[in-house]
Amino acid sequence: MKKPIEFRIEKKIDGSLARVGKICTPHGIIETPAFITVGTRAAVRGLTVEMLHDTGVETIIANTYHLYMQPGDLKVRAMGGIHKIMNWSGPIMTDSGGFQVFSLGAGYGTNVSKILKSAPMVPLIKERDEEEIKPKLVEIDYDGAAFKSPTDGSIHYITPERSIEMQHNIGADIIFAFDECTSPIESRTYQSEALDRTHRWAERSLEYHRQKREQNGDSPASKQALFGIVQGGRYEDLRKESAKTIGEMDFDGYGIGGSFDKEDLHTAVRWVNEILPENKPRHLLGIGEPEDLFLGVENGCDTFDCVAPTRLGRHGTVYTREGKIHIGNVLYGEDLRPLDSGCQCYACKNYTRAYIGHLYKSREMLGPMLCSIHNLYFIVNLVKDMRKALLADTFQKFKSDFLAKYKN
Amino acid sequence: MKKPIEFRIEKKIDGSLARVGKICTPHGIIETPAFITVGTRAAVRGLTVEMLHDTGVETIIANTYHLYMQPGDLKVRAMGGIHKIMNWSGPIMTDSGGFQVFSLGAGYGTNVSKILKSAPMVPLIKERDEEEIKPKLVEIDYDGAAFKSPTDGSIHYITPERSIEMQHNIGADIIFAFDECTSPIESRTYQSEALDRTHRWAERSLEYHRQKREQNGDSPASKQALFGIVQGGRYEDLRKESAKTIGEMDFDGYGIGGSFDKEDLHTAVRWVNEILPENKPRHLLGIGEPEDLFLGVENGCDTFDCVAPTRLGRHGTVYTREGKIHIGNVLYGEDLRPLDSGCQCYACKNYTRAYIGHLYKSREMLGPMLCSIHNLYFIVNLVKDMRKALLADTFQKFKSDFLAKYKN
Numbered sequence: 103m104k105k106p107i108e109f110r111i112e113k114k115i116d117g118s119l120a121r122v123g124k125i126c127t128p129h130g131i132i133e134t135p136a137f138i139t140v141g142t143r144a145a146v147r148g149l150t151v152e153m154l155h156d157t158g159v160e161t162i163i164a165n166t167y168h169l170y171m172q173p174g175d176l177k178v179r180a181m182g183g184i185h186k187i188m189n190w191s192g193p194i195m196t197d198s199g200g201f202q203v204f205s206l207g208a209g210y211g212t213n214v215s216k217i218l219k220s221a222p223m224v225p226l227i228k229e230r231d232e233e234e235i236k237p238k239l240v241e242i243d244y245d246g247a248a249f250k251s252p253t254d255g256s257i258h259y260i261t262p263e264r265s266i267e268m269q270h271n272i273g274a275d276i277i278f279a280f281d282e283c284t285s286p287i288e289s290r291t292y293q294s295e296a297l298d299r300t301h302r303w304a305e306r307s308l309e310y311h312r313q314k315r316e317q318n319g320d321s322p323a324s325k326q327a328l329f330g331i332v333q334g335g336r337y338e339d340l341r342k343e344s345a346k347t348i349g350e351m352d353f354d355g356y357g358i359g360g361s362f363d364k365e366d367l368h369t370a371v372r373w374v375n376e377i378l379p380e381n382k383p384r385h386l387l388g389i390g391e392p393e394d395l396f397l398g399v400e401n402g403c404d405t406f407d408c409v410a411p412t413r414l415g416r417h418g419t420v421y422t423r424e425g426k427i428h429i430g431n432v433l434y435g436e437d438l439r440p441l442d443s444g445c446q447c448y449a450c451k452n453y454t455r456a457y458i459g460h461l462y463k464s465r466e467m468l469g470p471m472l473c474s475i476h477n478l479y480f481i482v483n484l485v486k487d488m489r490k491a492l493l494a495d496t497f498q499k500f501k502s503d504f505l506a507k508y509k510n
Numbered sequence: 511m512k513k514p515i516e517f518r519i520e521k522k523i524d525g526s527l528a529r530v531g532k533i534c535t536p537h538g539i540i541e542t543p544a545f546i547t548v549g550t551r552a553a554v555r556g557l558t559v560e561m562l563h564d565t566g567v568e569t570i571i572a573n574t575y576h577l578y579m580q581p582g583d584l585k586v587r588a589m590g591g592i593h594k595i596m597n598w599s600g601p602i603m604t605d606s607g608g609f610q611v612f613s614l615g616a617g618y619g620t621n622v623s624k625i626l627k628s629a630p631m632v633p634l635i636k637e638r639d640e641e642e643i644k645p646k647l648v649e650i651d652y653d654g655a656a657f658k659s660p661t662d663g664s665i666h667y668i669t670p671e672r673s674i675e676m677q678h679n680i681g682a683d684i685i686f687a688f689d690e691c692t693s694p695i696e697s698r699t700y701q702s703e704a705l706d707r708t709h710r711w712a713e714r715s716l717e718y719h720r721q722k723r724e725q726n727g728d729s730p731a732s733k734q735a736l737f738g739i740v741q742g743g744r745y746e747d748l749r750k751e752s753a754k755t756i757g758e759m760d761f762d763g764y765g766i767g768g769s770f771d772k773e774d775l776h777t778a779v780r781w782v783n784e785i786l787p788e789n790k791p792r793h794l795l796g797i798g799e800p801e802d803l804f805l806g807v808e809n810g811c812d813t814f815d816c817v818a819p820t821r822l823g824r825h826g827t828v829y830t831r832e833g834k835i836h837i838g839n840v841l842y843g844e845d846l847r848p849l850d851s852g853c854q855c856y857a858c859k860n861y862t863r864a865y866i867g868h869l870y871k872s873r874e875m876l877g878p879m880l881c882s883i884h885n886l887y888f889i890v891n892l893v894k895d896m897r898k899a900l901l902a903d904t905f906q907k908f909k910s911d912f913l914a915k916y917k918n
Contacts, residue, residue: 187865463581
């Protein structure tokens, strides 16, 4: 059976894992490295598809968990599939729902990011067997995960098969195997058990997908590529074991999941990408800050996604070549420069910091819209510039020049 | 001194006050009758200027009170004026701030609309001298109105001169005289006193504007047209007195202010427009429902503004040829038709009711954006169609056909 996607490596960089490539999907080509924009509920917050095209966005990733909860994966199918409903003719990915399901457990969210920022980490790490942080909304067993809807308290149970079925119904070009995305505060024992589950679920996801593809050659499933997900937390042996196990399965590509610290991101990614098959695309899940994108690209990742550009933009934080600024700051109240001097995005070509700051202070919707447009343009084009630099053999210079100016 | 705007009547309708015209402003022509879109804080909620152009919007009205409070009228001037900051090259109006200042007093808002909807009205009418509804945030004297900011408690004082000065700073093409917009629940005695203030303030607004225009022929004020505002509540004699008094002053055009009931809108407007000079444009403030627009047009109003299209759209209510629907209704959960069949707006050309309902239920920003685009397109083009019908002598048929289908 014909592969739903084709990955062509155009150039490999000597002495590095980095490469330049093209992922050919039924809905067009993703030139890699590429930043994939998050459209959680089949919509990118605050942007129409025309605005997305303007920012240079080529590919969107939606969240299966959210679409399962509302409007429901069957309803997405009944409405014509995700491309049709959101009027997006380019490539679309969906994640497996694993991250959202497991983030309903204890240890995720604000607390974790606080914990991760604190050093030393050890005293703050809480083990899963400590009563008070046991997950309240999710229970995991051999076959899958049961969770309670945080909105209406209804109980749902997702297995690998059900995750893939949902993703078939939603109809993206690239879908992901169901995995357990563990919290970094979990114990090593727990990480190891969870990894076993992830590997077992990967096999089941793959098998279910294969069956459905073979049952009906014209089904949407036949045009969908399935990526396996490597987990293993911060443990080198677990990451390598996971890369080997998942890499040996016949996926169309691979995702690298988990929460990372700035410090361990590049090592974890390198461990994995040194093992994963070279001829298949690799997606680094949930990573999108400029420094991390450089690390991901030079360590062999092809695509990235992150809510940061739109989430930060919605709350008034914008990227500039000198680092992030908050547009509500009194500093910019009379600043007639664009958000980022030299930027060619819609917001920068037409509006000043002072005006966008006024919109932010006034809670005018146009404020988040303009900041999100700018941030997406900034991040999408930063990765496009990395691609150009790789092709021109100037990546290291581009990186050091960028990071010398960019202060976070 | 050259008039900043020119009003040309293209056609008068026999046996009616209705007319078709053109208001030529320094930023382009307003073909009348026309619906003017509200951009309270120098932004139309949820729409970029390109989206506004797509909906057919030609003119925007911003609110002086809101821009005075944030970012401040002087700051708008320092930023280059309202056209420049919001990147809108078409005509712009600003209101006087009167409506917002006085709506801080008792009797406005939700309560009033409840009162207005209840019949009989008399038992519900509360007089200003009843202690419990005395205005809390505004005090009126001979010269102007003092009010307390509802956000930070700071005290502000607006006189006619200050209102015009603010509007000079903001820099719209058409500005309005400072008036007292009374609540319809006020007593006749109060309405009459308020009307005297409005007339005195109209003279002072006009005089201040004249002085500023003469002081500096190149000042923004020299390119700004000033409209006087007719008030008088629901009282025929007060409305006629106001139309006569304001109509005799040398304004460039006229606004008709006040709150109306469906039942008394057309009579109040007719009383006024039978008296106002025919050769100057008339703007009906704050009116935008389809039925009311028909009444306004056939009773001689040229322009209209209302927050309804964007406010309703933001909250999921959309106009259709059959009446308003709420897109969150379970009825539309699997409805693959556009919001309004046959509509050529961006939302209707690209999306279904089911998808937009999903966005609404998901609180995705794109939902309010699409509903606002649709509603603006609907209302702006409804008034454009009235214009065409007037020119084609088919207005009454157009009106009866439309209202026969449109059920509210």
